[in-house]
Amino acid sequence: MERLIYLDNAATTKTAPEVVEAMLPYFTERYGNPSSVYGFAAANKEVISQQRDVIAQVLGAKGNEIYFTAGGSEADNWALKATAEAYEGKGNHIITTKIEHHAILHTCEYLEKKGFEVTYLDVDEDGVVKLDELKAAIRPTTILISVMYANNEIGTIQPIREIGEIAHEHGILFHTDAVQAFGQVPIHVDECHIDMLSASGHKLNGPKGIGFLYIRTGVKIRSFVHGGGQERKRRAGTENVPGIVGLGAAVKRAADTMAERTGKETELRDYLINRVLDEIPHCRLNGHRTKRLPNNANFSFRFIEGESLLIKLDMKGICGSSGSACTSGSLDPSHVLLAIGLPHEIAHGSLRLTLNEEITKEDIDYVVDSLKEIVGHLREMSPLYEDFINKQKK
Numbered sequence: 537m538e539r540l541i542y543l544d545n546a547a548t549t550k551t552a553p554e555v556v557e558a559m560l561p562y563f564t565e566r567y568g569n570p571s572s573v574y575g576f577a578a579a580n581k582e583v584i585s586q587q588r589d590v591i592a593q594v595l596g597a598k599g600n601e602i603y604f605t606a607g608g609s610e611a612d613n614w615a616l617k618a619t620a621e622a623y624e625g626k627g628n629h630i631i632t633t634k635i636e637h638h639a640i641l642h643t644c645e646y647l648e649k650k651g652f653e654v655t656y657l658d659v660d661e662d663g664v665v666k667l668d669e670l671k672a673a674i675r676p677t678t679i680l681i682s683v684m685y686a687n688n689e690i691g692t693i694q695p696i697r698e699i700g701e702i703a704h705e706h707g708i709l710f711h712t713d714a715v716q717a718f719g720q721v722p723i724h725v726d727e728c729h730i731d732m733l734s735a736s737g738h739k740l741n742g743p744k745g746i747g748f749l750y751i752r753t754g755v756k757i758r759s760f761v762h763g764g765g766q767e768r769k770r771r772a773g774t775e776n777v778p779g780i781v782g783l784g785a786a787v788k789r790a791a792d793t794m795a796e797r798t799g800k801e802t803e804l805r806d807y808l809i810n811r812v813l814d815e816i817p818h819c820r821l822n823g824h825r826t827k828r829l830p831n832n833a834n835f836s837f838r839f840i841e842g843e844s845l846l847i848k849l850d851m852k853g854i855c856g857s858s859g860s861a862c863t864s865g866s867l868d869p870s871h872v873l874l875a876i877g878l879p880h881e882i883a884h885g886s887l888r889l890t891l892n893e894e895i896t897k898e899d900i901d902y903v904v905d906s907l908k909e910i911v912g913h914l915r916e917m918s919p920l921y922e923d924f925i926n927k928q929k930k
C-alpha cells in the first residue's frame with residue numbers, strides 16, 4: 537500500500553479494531569429491540585445501561601444523566617434548543633463564543649430568529665475566552681452559557697472550570713461542547729460545574745453516528761425527539777445498540793489509554809511545531825502554545841493558499857485540513873482564525889494537522905520535509921511572495 541499519513545483526526549478517527557469487535561455481535565446475533573419483553577432482546581436494555589455507566593464514570597456523573605444521540609451535532613442542537621424552550625419563562629438570553637462549531641453557531645442563529653438574544657464572545661489572540669467579558673455579558677435574563685471545551689480548529693482549551701464557576705454563581709446553566717476534548721483531556725462535570733456536555737463517538741476511535749448529551753439531574757430539558765419512551769422519554773427511537781456498545785468501548789479505551797497516548801502525542805506535536813516554526817520562514821502557530829489539545833497543530837503560512845497546500849500534501853500521502861471539514865470547499869476563511877485576529881490572506885494559508893497514537897517521529901519528519909519542499913515551491917510561484925522579496929532587497 538502507498539504511504540498514508542493520516543493527520544486529520546479532528547475531522548474523524550479510525551474506529552479501533554477492539555471497538556468494532558465489541559459491536560459486531562449486536563448486528564448479527566444480539567439484534568433484538570431493547571424495548572421487547574422477551575429475554576433475548578431485553579438483555580440489550582441491560583447492555584445499554586452498562587454503557588451509560590461506563591461513560592458516566594469517566595465524567596464523574598451518574599448513568600441516568602447520559603442520553604445517547606446520533607452524534608455531537610445532535611447533542612449540541614438538543615442542549616441549546618431544549619433549554620431555550622424549557623427556560624423561556626426565566627429569560628431569553630444565551631451567551632456563547634465566536635469560535636464554536638457550526639452545530640452551536642447555526643443553532644444560535646436559529647434561536648435568534650425565534651426571538652432569543654445571543655451574545656457571541658470574542659476570544660484573545662490565542663483563542664481563549666476572556667472571563668471579564670463573560671461576566672460583563674451576563675444579564676438577569678441569561679439562561680445559558682455554552683462554551684466549547686476545546687476548539688476543533690486551533691486546539692485551544694478553555695478555562696472551563698472558571699467559566700463553570702461564573703455560571704454557577706449566577707445560577708445560569710452551563711453547556712460545553714466537549715466533542716474534541718472528551719477522550720483527550722480528563723473531564724469532571726462536578727469540578728467544572730458543567731450542567732450539559734456534548735460528545736461524539738467518531739472523534740475518539742468509536743463509530744460515526746453515535747454520541748451523547750450529559751444532562752445533570754435537575755436540569756429541566758424538553759424532549760428532543762417525540763415518539764417512544766427511549767432515553768427516559770426525551771429522545772425517542774429504537775436505540776442504536778451496536779453504536780452504543782461501540783461508544784462505550786471507545787470511551788473505556790480512551791480513558792484507559794489517555795495518559796500514555798496523549799503523552800506521546802504531546803511530545804510529537806511539540807516536535808512537529810518546533811520543526812515547522814524553526815525551519816519554515818514566515819509561518820505562525822495558531823492557538824495557545826501550551827493550553828491546547830495534545831494532538832493539535834495549526835499553522836498559517838504567508839503567501840500560500842491552504843487548498844493548494846492540501847492538494848500537494850495529498851500527493852505525498854499526507855491528509856490534513858485547511859479549515860474544519862464542514863467548511864472546506866467554501867472559500868470563506870475559517871471563522872475561528874478570523875476571531876483570533878488573523879487577516880484574511882493569512883487565514884487562507886492555514887493548515888491543521890491532528891495526530892493520532894499511530895503517528896511516529898519518522899512520519900513527522902517526512903511531513904515536515906514535505907511541507908518545506910511544498911511551501912518553498914508554492915512560494916516560488918507566488919507573485920505576492922516575489923513582491924515581498926523584491927521589497928526586502930531594496
Ligand SMILES: *Cc1c(COP(=O)(O)O)cnc(C)c1O
Nearest residue numbers: 607608609637639688715716736
Ligand atoms: C465534530 C464536532 C462536532 C460534530 O460532531 P458529529 O458527531 O460529527 O455530529 C461538534 N463539535 C465539535 C467541536 C466537533 O469537533
